[in-house]
Amino acid sequence: MTRLLDVENLTLQFDTDEGRITAVDGVSFSLEQGEVLGLVGESGSGKSVTAKSLMKLNPGNAIYGPQTRIALHLDDGSVDIMSLRTSSELQLVRGGAISMIFQEPMASFAPAITIGKQMVEQLLIHTDMSKKQARELSIEMLARVGISDASRRFDQYAFELSGGMRQRAMIAMALSTRPRLLIADEPTTALDVTIQAQVIELMKDLVAEFGMAIIFITHDLGVIAQTADTVAVMYLGRLVERGPVREVLRSPGHPYTRGLLEALPDLEDLDRPLTPVPGDIPSPLERPSGCVFHTRCQVAIEGLCRREVPQFVDLDEHHRAACHLVARERGAA
Amino acid sequence: MLHFARFVAIRAAMAVVTLVIVSFIVFSLMELVPGDCAERYLAFKNTQGSAISVADIEAERVRLGLDKPFLTRWVIWITNAFQGDFGESCILRLNISRLLGDKFLLSLGICLTALALAYAIALPVGIISATSSSRLLNNTLRLVSYLGLALPNFLLALIIMLFATVMWGESLTGLFSKEFRDAPWSWERVADFLKHAWLPIFILGWSATAFAIQTVRALMSDEIGKLYVTAARARGVAGRRLLWRYPARHALGPIINSLGFDLNRIFNELPVVALILTLTEAGSLLIEALARSNDQQLAGAIIFLLTGSIVAVNFATDVILALTDPRVRRSILG
Numbered sequence: 001m002t003r004l005l006d007v008e009n010l011t012l013q014f015d016t017d018e019g020r021i022t023a024v025d026g027v028s029f030s031l032e033q034g035e036v037l038g039l040v041g042e043s044g045s046g047k048s049v050t051a052k053s054l055m056k057l058n059p060g061n062a063i064y065g066p067q068t069r070i071a072l073h074l075d076d077g078s079v080d081i082m083s084l085r086t087s088s089e090l091q092l093v094r095g096g097a098i099s100m101i102f103q104e105p106m107a108s109f110a111p112a113i114t115i116g117k118q119m120v121e122q123l124l125i126h127t128d129m130s131k132k133q134a135r136e137l138s139i140e141m142l143a144r145v146g147i148s149d150a151s152r153r154f155d156q157y158a159f160e161l162s163g164g165m166r167q168r169a170m171i172a173m174a175l176s177t178r179p180r181l182l183i184a185d186e187p188t189t190a191l192d193v194t195i196q197a198q199v200i201e202l203m204k205d206l207v208a209e210f211g212m213a214i215i216f217i218t219h220d221l222g223v224i225a226q227t228a229d230t231v232a233v234m235y236l237g238r239l240v241e242r243g244p245v246r247e248v249l250r251s252p253g254h255p256y257t258r259g260l261l262e263a264l265p266d267l268e269d270l271d272r273p274l275t276p277v278p279g280d281i282p283s284p285l286e287r288p289s290g291c292v293f294h295t296r297c298q299v300a301i302e303g304l305c306r307r308e309v310p311q312f313v314d315l316d317e318h319h320r321a322a323c324h325l326v327a328r329e330r331g332a333a
Numbered sequence: 334m335l336h337f338a339r340f341v342a343i344r345a346a347m348a349v350v351t352l353v354i355v356s357f358i359v360f361s362l363m364e365l366v367p368g369d370c371a372e373r374y375l376a377f378k379n380t381q382g383s384a385i386s387v388a389d390i391e392a393e394r395v396r397l398g399l400d401k402p403f404l405t406r407w408v409i410w411i412t413n414a415f416q417g418d419f420g421e422s423c424i425l426r427l428n429i430s431r432l433l434g435d436k437f438l439l440s441l442g443i444c445l446t447a448l449a450l451a452y453a454i455a456l457p458v459g460i461i462s463a464t465s466s467s468r469l470l471n472n473t474l475r476l477v478s479y480l481g482l483a484l485p486n487f488l489l490a491l492i493i494m495l496f497a498t499v500m501w502g503e504s505l506t507g508l509f510s511k512e513f514r515d516a517p518w519s520w521e522r523v524a525d526f527l528k529h530a531w532l533p534i535f536i537l538g539w540s541a542t543a544f545a546i547q548t549v550r551a552l553m554s555d556e557i558g559k560l561y562v563t564a565a566r567a568r569g570v571a572g573r574r575l576l577w578r579y580p581a582r583h584a585l586g587p588i589i590n591s592l593g594f595d596l597n598r599i600f601n602e603l604p605v606v607a608l609i610l611t612l613t614e615a616g617s618l619l620i621e622a623l624a625r626s627n628d629q630q631l632a633g634a635i636i637f638l639l640t641g642s643i644v645a646v647n648f649a650t651d652v653i654l655a656l657t658d659p660r661v662r663r664s665i666l667g
């Protein structure tokens with residue numbers, strides 16, 4: 001396997017009227033080429049802002065930590081994403097080597113510009129195609145994602161397409177530049193269940209065909225189980241557990257991951273009570289000290305978890321969790 | 334194309350229907366003014382010393398057609414109004430169209446120019462301030478637009494007049510110099526008009542600009558915050574291309590939509606400004622007509638013309654809007 005992306009110590013704060021809030025705190029992870037990484041966590045845990053950091057897409061009030069390093073390894077060398085400044089430098093990670101699909105397929109198309117024009121525009125920015133070639137490729141891509149009558153759809157506006165069709169078009173547009181990494185930020189949440197399954201199936205096919213890596217953001221561990229190779233769990237801006245999807249889902253190490261899994265219905269054991277993670281997510285203005293999860297953790301260690309930030313410990317070769325309890329059990333074993 | 338023609342025809346028909354309804358309301362209001370035109374004129378004559386009897390009033394009523402039923406009179410009034418004939422002023426006994434002369438067109442021109450100037454300034458300023466993160470720029474703009482919104486027009490007019498009188502000994506009132514007031518149109522007259530017209534345009538444009546900047550700024554900020562702009566940025570669209578093709582292009586519809594409201598507001602401010610600057614244009618004529626002499630015929634004609642202009646502007650913005658909004662365009666062009 002070849003490394004595609006290294007994120008080290010990603011720290012991101014926002015200047016807001018209420019003060020400076022920390023949205024991401026020392027997150028590190030890496031991604032191999034062709035790997036599908038599922039990024040899970042409750043609302044507000046910092047999934048979207050982490051993903052947007054890879055394209056430097058966070059708004060003007062975002063402040064990246066000085067230790068933050070994001071390296072993208074391409075065939076012709078590595079790029080330090082944090083050092084990209086001008087819009088022509090940024091084009092590489094914005095629609096070039098990295099593409100992003102958003103949660104709301106309706107809202108991510110400009111309402112008064114046809115789908116085709118938006119697709120062609122992107123191709124003209126990132127490739128040296130002629131308008132005609134860009135048009136042909138766009139129609140081909142629309143057909144490839146299963147949109148019938150693609151050349152007619154090409155000239156239509158987003159409001160003329162159904163929800164599932166819009167998300168397919170969004171995927172076609174994101175893939176048309178053949179990115180190395182696709183970020184899908186809750187791409188199916190706005191769709192109904194059958195369409196959801198179709199879109200996920202489509203994405204799986206396309207990963208195989210295009211050989212790109214995907215960061216798949218969702219709250220839905222069920223979707224992760226279907227699609228991802230590895231999973232990373234975030235809580236309040238911190239990465240708390242990471243590992244191969246089967247291991248993490250079968251034998252979660254972190255109490256928060258366990259909590260997320262216990263909140264899921266189990267088809268084999270429908271009588272098992274569903275227990276959502278207790279307690280409320282703390283306000284980002286009052287980040288808990290020590291382990292950020294200690295205010296809601298039922299197995300917190302008195303005197304330790306509140307004071308000290310837990311370090312990652314290995315549960316298995318690639319499976320790691322940041323928890324004092326896990327560290328203790330490992331140490332004892 | 335056929336669809337578009339049909340759309341325009343339907344909108345035009347709707348505008349005419351609106352005007353007919355408005356005319357009915359205006360006409361009813363004219364009726365509500367106590368006393369009718371015959372009485373008023375003759376009462377006026379009475380004060381001039383002629384002895385008038387009840388029989389004279391009746392004869393005058395018949396002459397003016399006031400003995401006909403309400404609806405008949407409305408139909409006659411509206412039919413003539415659409416042909417630009419508003420009958421005679423109650424008091425002055427002059428043909429209203431002639432009385433208004435160019436006055437109405439001049440004041441309409443002043444208002445439209447003020448509106449156009451307001452948006453000529455507000456569009457770039459509003460767009461820049463919505464996209465700029467410079468505190469200084471934004472605070473300056475905020476101050477200027479608060480001044481524009483908070484300073485009443487009449488005060489601004491008085492300040493400028495006072496200033497002009499002290500500085501140049503000129504009062505800056507009226508729309509024409511004495512020698513041109515009743516002269517036929519000529520290039521010199523046009524030049525003289527422009528020399529005077531800048532002041533009412535400036536005063537009306539002042540608060541209109543402040544309003545328009547706020548409108549444009551708010552609508553732009555709104556668009557900039559939308560996901561499709563982030564999505565376009567995520568595709569590598571940047572700089573001016575991003576700004577104009579995405580948020581600015583999409584804010585255009587609501588901005589065009591606000592033109593009608595703004596014109597309405599300028600019309601509302603016109604009479605007071607006109608009164609202070611002693612412009613003898615339609616706005617102050619309206620106040621004169623209402624306050625001084627209860628001239629319901631004249632007042633009705635002016636209100637009808639002002640409303641007609643607003644309806645016309647709304648009709649025009651509707652058509653432009655239809656051409657810029659793909660949803661509407663699709664439904665009318667097929």
Ligand SMILES: Nc1ncnc2c1ncn2[C@@H]1O[C@H](COP(=O)(O)OP(=O)(O)OP(=O)(O)O)[C@@H](O)[C@H]1O
Binds near residue numbers: 015023042045059
């Ligand atoms: N532009 C911003 N300014 C200030 N705070 C922000 C901004 N963008 C995000 N945040 C904050 O950062 C935190 C993380 O937000 P983020 O959108 O990444 O959450 P998320 O995990 O994607 O949640 P969701 O599942 O709801 O999408 C939140 O507390 C959010 O309020």
Ligand code: SF4
Binds near residue numbers: 254256293323
């Ligand atoms: S570190 Fe402590 S508080 Fe945090 S998850 Fe582990 S046991 Fe719970």
Ligand SMILES: [Mg+2]
Binds near residue numbers: 047048049185
């Ligand atoms: Mg999110």
